[in-house]
Amino acid sequence: MSSSMSRLSKSLLCGVVLLLGVASARAAGTSPGASADSDNLPPYIMLRSLQFVQDSVVIGDHSATDMQRFVLAKIDKRLRSADTSEFRDPRNVDAALIYTMSGGNPETLEYLVARDVDGHFDTRVTDILRKYLSGKGVLVANSITSMVGIYKNTRIGPYFALVAGNVTFAKNPADSLKFYDLARLLAPGTIVEEAALRRSFSIAIELGQTQKALVYGNRYARRFLHSPYAGQFADMLVQLVVDHFKELNQDDVLATLATMDPARQREIYLRIARRASINGNQELAAIAAAQAQTLAGLPGGNDPQALLYGGLARLSSPDVKDVLKTIDALPADQLSASDKALLAAARQIAEDIVTLPTASTAAVAPSAKPVAANATPPASVLSGDVQQDPAAPALSGGQKQQPNIAQQAQPVAEAAQKPDPAFESFVSSGRTKLDEIDKLLKGEGGK
Numbered sequence: 001m002s003s004s005m006s007r008l009s010k011s012l013l014c015g016v017v018l019l020l021g022v023a024s025a026r027a028a029g030t031s032p033g034a035s036a037d038s039d040n041l042p043p044y045i046m047l048r049s050l051q052f053v054q055d056s057v058v059i060g061d062h063s064a065t066d067m068q069r070f071v072l073a074k075i076d077k078r079l080r081s082a083d084t085s086e087f088r089d090p091r092n093v094d095a096a097l098i099y100t101m102s103g104g105n106p107e108t109l110e111y112l113v114a115r116d117v118d119g120h121f122d123t124r125v126t127d128i129l130r131k132y133l134s135g136k137g138v139l140v141a142n143s144i145t146s147m148v149g150i151y152k153n154t155r156i157g158p159y160f161a162l163v164a165g166n167v168t169f170a171k172n173p174a175d176s177l178k179f180y181d182l183a184r185l186l187a188p189g190t191i192v193e194e195a196a197l198r199r200s201f202s203i204a205i206e207l208g209q210t211q212k213a214l215v216y217g218n219r220y221a222r223r224f225l226h227s228p229y230a231g232q233f234a235d236m237l238v239q240l241v242v243d244h245f246k247e248l249n250q251d252d253v254l255a256t257l258a259t260m261d262p263a264r265q266r267e268i269y270l271r272i273a274r275r276a277s278i279n280g281n282q283e284l285a286a287i288a289a290a291q292a293q294t295l296a297g298l299p300g301g302n303d304p305q306a307l308l309y310g311g312l313a314r315l316s317s318p319d320v321k322d323v324l325k326t327i328d329a330l331p332a333d334q335l336s337a338s339d340k341a342l343l344a345a346a347r348q349i350a351e352d353i354v355t356l357p358t359a360s361t362a363a364v365a366p367s368a369k370p371v372a373a374n375a376t377p378p379a380s381v382l383s384g385d386v387q388q389d390p391a392a393p394a395l396s397g398g399q400k401q402q403p404n405i406a407q408q409a410q411p412v413a414e415a416a417q418k419p420d421p422a423f424e425s426f427v428s429s430g431r432t433k434l435d436e437i438d439k440l441l442k443g444e445g446g447k
Contacts, residue, residue, distance in 0.1 A: 039074070043082060044091035046075050047098055051190070054102065058194040060226030068103075076105050079112060087112075087120040094155040097125065101159040102191075106133040125151070129163070137167040144168075148179065158187035162196055173203050194224045202236055210244045211252075218256040225260055234268060242275045245284045257291075266295040273309035285309060304334045324351065 050071045056064040079096055087093050100109045113126050124147060128140045144164045151157050165179035180196040180203075187193055197220045204213035217240065220233050227233075241253055257265050273288035289306040296303035307326055332340055 044095040047095040
C-alpha cells in the first residue's frame with residue numbers, strides 16, 4: 001500500500017479490509033481468519049468494495065478518495081487477468097460494466113469486448129458505453145432510451161440510467177431529468193443518487209423550473225451535504241436564491257437551509273447576502289444578512305461579514321450616512337482579503353455620496369443646473385445592472401434591476417426634475433466598481 005493510504009480513516013479502511021478478507025475467505029472455502037489472496041477474488045465481489053468506498057465518499061468520508069483509486073486499480077488488474085470463462089457468470093459481466101461506468105479505465109472495456117468470443121457481453125450496451133466514453137454520446141441518444149427500459153431492474157440499471165441522463169441532456173434537458181429520477185429511485189443513498197440529484201438540481205435551474213429545483217436542492221441538502229461535490233451544490237443554491245428570489249417561497253428556502261448545521265447555514269446566508277448586495281437587491285441582502293447575524297452567535301450580533309454585506313445593499317438607500325458609520329466601525333482584521341477590498345470600495349462610495357459635489361463634478365455636465373452649497377445630498381443612488389455570478393456560468397443569467405431614480409432635495413417648484421446627469425454617471429460607475437472588484441477577487445476564495 002502507498003503512504004497516502006495511511007491517511008485514510010480507520011473506519012473506512014477496516015471496513016474495506018474486512019469486506020475483502022471475508023469475501024476472500026468465503027471464495028477460498030476457509031474461515032474468515034485464514035489468509036487468502038484477495039487479488040483472485042471474483043470481479044463482482046471486488047466491485048462491492050468499490051461501491052462501499054464510493055458511497056462512503058459522498059456521505060462525508062473524504063479520505064476515501066485515496067482508497068477509491070486503490071480499489072479501481074485492483075479491479076482493473078483483476079478484470080484484465082480474468083479468464084474468459086469467468087464471464088459466464090453474469091455477475092462478473094455486470095461488475096465489468098459497472099466498473100467502467102464508475103470511473104474505471106475505458107480501455108479495459110475495449111479489451112474485454114475484443115476477447116468476448118462467446119458473446120457474454122450485450123453488444124448493444126457495450127456499444128453505447130464505448131461511444132459515450134469516447135465523447136460521442138449524442139450518437140446513441142435514441143437507442144439508449146429503450147435499453148434503459150430493458151435493464152432498469154438489473155444490477156447495471158441505476159448506472160445505465162445515469163449515463164442515459166448525461167447522454168440525453170445535450171438534446172433534451174427536460175427528458176434527462178426522467179432518467180436521473182429513475183437512477184435515484186433505483187439506487188437511493190449511493191453515489192449514483194448523489195450525482196443524479198446534483199445534476200437534476202442544475203438542470204432544473206437552467207430550465208427555469210425554480211420550484212422543482214428547490215425540491216431537488218432540499219433533498220440534496222438533507223442527504224449529501226457532506227459530499228466533496230457539495231461545493232458545487234452551494235454555488236448553485238446561492239445563484240438560485242439570488243436570481244429567482246421573487247419566484248421562490250421564502251419558507252421553502254429557509255426550510256432547505258435549516259437542514260444544514262449552523263456553520264454551513266451561516267456560510268450560505270453570507271454568500272447570498274454578498275451577491276444580493278452587489279446586485280442591488282436590498283430586501284434579500286437584508287434578510288440573508290440578518291439570518292447570518294443570528295447564526296454567528298457573537299455578542300450583540302456584530303458579525304463583520306453580515307454587517308458589511310448588509311451595508312453594501314443599503315448604499316442606495318436614504319440611510320447612507322448610517323451605513324458609512326457602520327462600515328467605518330468594522331474590524332478589518334476579521335475580514336478576508338476580498339472582503340477588505342469590498343469594504344474599502346464601499347467606504348469610498350459612501351463617502352463620495354455624502355460629500356457635496358465639487359466644481360469638477362459640475363464641469364462633467366455643464367448643462368446641468370448648479371447645486372446650492374447647502375443642498376442636501378441625494379437620498380439614493382442608481383442601481384446598476386445585475387451581473388451573473390461568474391462561479392456559475394451554466395446557470396441562467398441574472399435578472400436586471402430597474403434604475404431607482406434619485407430625487408435631489410430641491411425647492412418645490414423643481415421637485416419633478418430628473419437628477420443631475422453627472423451624478424447619475426458617478427453613482428452608476430460606483431456600483432459597477434463594486435461588482436468588478438467582486439468578480440476580480442472571486443478567484444481568491446473570498447465568500
